[in-house]
Structure formats: structure tokens, C-alpha cells
Amino acid sequence: MSEKKAEAAPAGSSARRITIQPVTRIEGHARIGITLDDNGEVADARVHIMSMRGFEKFIEGRAAEEVPGIVTRICGICPWQHHLASNKAVDGCFGAEVPLAGRLLRELTQVLAHISDKVLHFFFLSGPDFLTDSPDVSTRSIMGIIQSNPELAESIVRARYRGQLMLERFAGRSIHPEAIVPGGFSKPMGRRERDEMIANAQEQLQFAKFALDFAKERIFSKFDAALMGLGEITTGFLGMVSPKDCSLTFSDGILRLMRPDGSFHEFSSREYTDFIGEHVEPWSYAKFPYARGWGDGFSMDLADPRGIYRTNCLARLNVADSIPSPLAQAELLEFRSLFGRPAQSTMLYHWARLIELLYACERVLQLLEDPEIIGQPVRNDVIPRAGRGVGCVEAPRGTLIHDYSTDENGCITRANLIVGTTHNLAPINMSVNSAARSLIHAGRVNEEVLNRLEMAVRAYDP
């Protein structure tokens, strides 16, 4: 198997299709479809999302306070972000105010969940592209890393495990939580729980520092022109910033929509429909959000893109003026001095992800060191009523919006969701298209080329 397969025969006289399915080492079900023209050049390349479940419809009729425990199942990798966005939407419907300790615990669990996600993505999903040399599918995986570098593998696995236990011991569940509730949080944090968590958070911070140093030395240093250009496109960016100083934040803030030239609009999540539209293509179940606010419509044409912006870590680092924690801020300054602002290279998502990992670890410690976090109350009672609420957070994959309306009994009458990954679907299509056009000529493809196309997808952590 490790012997590479002979290159596929060049296309004959007729057009040919190449299908990569499943797109692997991502969450979810996607297919890459490439159409070659008569000369074997790329005529078109698309990323199809092959399934949908319909949460927008089937949460209709549910008691709103139950919904934050249902929408978690949209994603087993980022359930905490759906959980919080949903609770914020229900808070809005019910007119609930959240006490300070409740807000701090909500942010804490949120940021902890970001840590686990980033470790998972960087090392388990994308890591094998950079850390294993073999094109053999049986070793280009975390299992391959476990074999070739057991010490590294063990520290990665332990960091993830520690992150999971931190959430589980305090909040019950690390996957599909129930601990955030409309009006606040389900339980306060005890002094002992806090102290134990600080000790673990310090270990996570050590791991984050190690991860970034390791990646700079072993991975980012090898980002040559070919990799830096892989799936490169020029787009705008969307992300949340703190209303105080426009610094990076994951759980509360205003949205900043940046154009490719770096100029931007700011808006509150309640105004999202003025700025974001969703386009439907007949060949993918997922919709394609775009910047309706720019007034140019929607197009994924590489020569003339319209309305295209990106989200997730690279977008957040591009839109934020600073990072409110010292180690990550130093990294951001270095990153900006190397790549400018906004940075556009798709592969830089990986670098940005590890800077965010560092921020998340520092932020967890900041939150735990705030004496209010062990305060009470953590929840205000809520009263079901008719209303509307828009809850917004930064999920690992991007700005996440839950928009609900309730009837007088507090049951959902209407729901609209814009999920993090979907913002990046148009950019992912464009990145794959751009990569395919530069790598496939005269009908020749091999496994390495096909994996490069998937690397253009994986960078986005879809």
C-alpha cells in the first residue's frame, strides 16, 4: 500500500469526474467532486455536504428551556457552543438576566471546550498530514503518530483527557452538556473544585506552550510557498470582538465583519439578517452564508468572488484588535508581523488555532482567578413567556447564531440557526477549487494530490 498507486490515466476524449468520499479527518459527511474537461484540466470542483437533520424545524413546539439540551446534538465536537448560544437565545425570549457568577461559569465552560476542540483538530485530525511522512492510509492518522512518536501521542492524549475531565468533574458531561440553563448555570463552583481546576488549567497552559513551540519548529517552519499557497483565496472575515476594547472573545461581544481590505462594519447579533444572507445551491444540503450587507450578492467565482467572508480562528485573529492575555497577545503580534492583517493564507488557520489554544488556556486561568467565579447566585429563576431571543457565541468553527421565538407558554414557535461551519462552506469550495486548478493538469492525479485537496478543507476544521 505504501507504494503509491500508478497515476490515473490521463483523460481520454470525454470529460471525467473525480470523487473523494468521504472527506476524512473532519466532522460530518462531505464529498469532493471534481469535473475535468476534455483536456484533463479542472472545469469545476465542489464540496458537497451530504446530509442534514433539520433542527430548525424539529425544535418547533419544544419547551424552550429544554432546547439547549437538544441542539447540543448538532455537533458532538462543539456541543458547549450550541448549548450556550441556545441558552442565550432562550434568555432573550424569557427576558432573563444572568447573575455574574453564572456568566463567568458559562464563559469558563465555553473556553474549556475550545481547548479540547483545538487539541483534537490540530493533532488528531490535521496533525497526521504534517507529522506522518507516509501516504499509506493506515499510518496517516493519529494511530500512525502513536506508532511513530508514542511520547508525543501520549502527551496529546493526556491533554485531551485532562480537558475532558475538567468539564466532566465540574459540569457532569463533557459531550452534550446540560449544565448551562436559561437564567444562568445549574450549580455554583466550590472552592475545592476551583483549586483543582486551577492546577489542571496550569498543566493545560504548559501543554499549549509546548504545542505552539513544537508546531513552529516542526510544522510551520516547513510551510513553503506551495503550502502557503494551498487553497489560498482572498476574502473578508467575520468574528466576535469585545465591546470594551475590540479584543478577542468567545462568548459575549459584538460582531465585526471585515472586508478583504481590512475595513469593517460592526453590528449586534440581533441585526444579523441585515448583514448575513444564506444562499442555497442545488448540490449541497448545507446553505452558504454570505455578506449580504456588502450588497454585491453571492458568487464563488475565483476570479470575481462576491459576498465571501471566512470565520473560525484565522478570522477571529484578523478581526480582533488584540488578545486580552499576555502570551497569546505576544504571539499575535509576531503572527501579524509575519503575515499582515488580515492574513489570507488558508494554511495559517493551523497557526491561528494554536494561538487561540494559548489564549483559551490563559483565559481559563484568568476566569478561575476571579473570586466572583465561586460566588452565588448562579441562576435567576426564569418565567416562560412569548418573546424573541438571538444567542450568539464564537464556536471553534465560527460565529454561531441561534434565533428563537416563543409563544406565551414558552414553547418554540420558530427557530433559525446559522452554524459555525457553514460560514466557511463557500470559502472551502473556493479553496478546493483553487487547489484543484493548481494541482491537477492533463487529467493526472495521485493520492498525494487528492490529499492536498482535503488538506485545503481540513484547515478550516469543518
Add this chain to the structure above:
Amino acid sequence: MPLRLASESLSGCSGCEIALLNTGVGLLRLLKSIKIVHMPILMDNKYFQGNDAEAELEIPEAEIGLLSGAVRNEEQLRIAEKMRQRCGSIVAFGTCASYGGIPALANLFEDADLFRRYYRTAEATDAAGNPAEVVPPFLERTFALDEVIRVDVFLPGCPPHPDGIAHLLDTLASGKKPDPELQSVCDSCPTRREGKGSVQRIRRFIRNARFQPDKPPADMRCLLEQGFLCMGPVTLAGCSGRSGGMPRCIEARVPCKGCYGPVRPGGNQLFDILNALASNGIDTKNLPDRLAVLRYSGAHRRLVRTVNKPA
């Protein structure tokens, strides 16, 4: 010779696969007795030889086949059938595969309504027709796995606790028969029960449970006795793991939502809980949305489309 394992995720969220990774160092140990030969979230096996979607969908042979997620569309059905052909034992991995799980809530609605909402009337969406190129058509409803293929082992849980996953894989790897959980969540719950009579009606979880924050859950009164709809009596145990933990939701001081499905495979969580409450004289009129009690086990025709649901 390590056992080969193939894993696929159908209509689900990948939470089960993440729970498998959450076995932590247990994962490193498991990988000594189990060789993963197919698992899209972790490795690069593809379905189509020659990258030709017209070719037959292929999955490598394995002794164990883990299938998570419900079955919603034609492609997922094909994958399930191929897994059945290729794998010695099929494990319905998680609650969606076992009972339909949250995706089976869609069985309450017509697909046409779902599509109309999603592609034509959602705020911010530029109305368009339903996607129909390349994407696989929906089946007539959302199915649990055993409605479409034969299943050998059920491992419910949303997601299953990592301890339970590791235990099952260890059991299979050592050639033993699986020993499924038989108890209810209440059997693994430490909260204090004082007896009947004190609760008249069920109330919504719009305020927190009563408990002493600095005391363990063993000092907290049973949440059902506090008047909350706790699904513990009619839900399969397992979420507390295998090392003396407690039910996960109780750790968070919230009622059990029933995510492991019924205690016995044929059970109906809605009938069972309503019967249990009625026999204790507890009024459930305050429950605003009874059908949602079946949110984890709505396949097997338990949740069906309601025409213009009653007010």
C-alpha cells in the same frame, strides 16, 4: 492478531466517536488489541475505488463494526448495509443508532415542511428549491439501525460513557459475550429518596434544584421528589461510567433527560414515565410538551407525524 474495527457515522453528530477518543490512555491500550481499518473521522479510507462515484461503495472487512447515528437517507442506508456485509458483529453505537436519538424528532414533521422552512422561509435565506443534485434523497422517515439491518450489540448513550465503550471493546477483543447494562439510572443515583406523597405535580426546570452547594449529591433530595421530570426511573443506566461515578446529569444537579433510552430495549420511555408518575399520584398536566419525553427514542414508529398539531 488484533481484531479489526470499522466505524461509520450516519445521521448523527460524531459525539460517539469523540467519546471513544475520550477513553484517553485507555485508547492507547485498546489500540494494542484492536486495529482500526476504517473510521472516516480518524483515517483516510475512501468508499470508491478509482475515485469513481459510479463504482460500488466499499468498506474493508472487520470483525467489529461500530455504527453511530440514525438512518435518514439512501446513502446512509447503503453504508449500513455494506457494513453489515463486511463486519462480523454490528454494534449500534450510541442512542441514535439504537433508538433514533435526537434526529428522530424529525419524525414529528413532514420532510416538505422541513425543507420549506430551511430552504425557503428561514430568516436570512434567499429562497430556493430543495437541493437534489448529488446529495442523497431522504428515506420516508428517520430509522434506528435495527429497523434496516440486523444488529448484534446495542451500546446506547448520548454519547455512551467512555468507560462503557472501552469495556465493550475489551470484552469483544477478548472473545467474551457482551454483558449489557440492565439497571435504571436511579439504581446508580446517590440522591436521597424520602418516599411518596410529597410531590403533587411536575414543574418545569425554570429554577434550579434545591441542594447545598458544598455537599455531595448524596445529600441532595431526589429530583423527581423535588417535582422535576427526572427520567431516571425509565432510563438505562451507564452514564455514570464504571468507576463509581454518578449519573452525569445529577453531577450537574439537573434531571436525567433519558439519553440512554429505555431500560429494556422494547420499552417506551413516555408510557413508562407517565405510568410511574400516575401511580404515585403525580399530576403531569404542567408538562408543556409530552412528546419530547421521547426525544431520544423516537424511531421504531414511536414519534409519528402529527397533522397540524393540536394547541
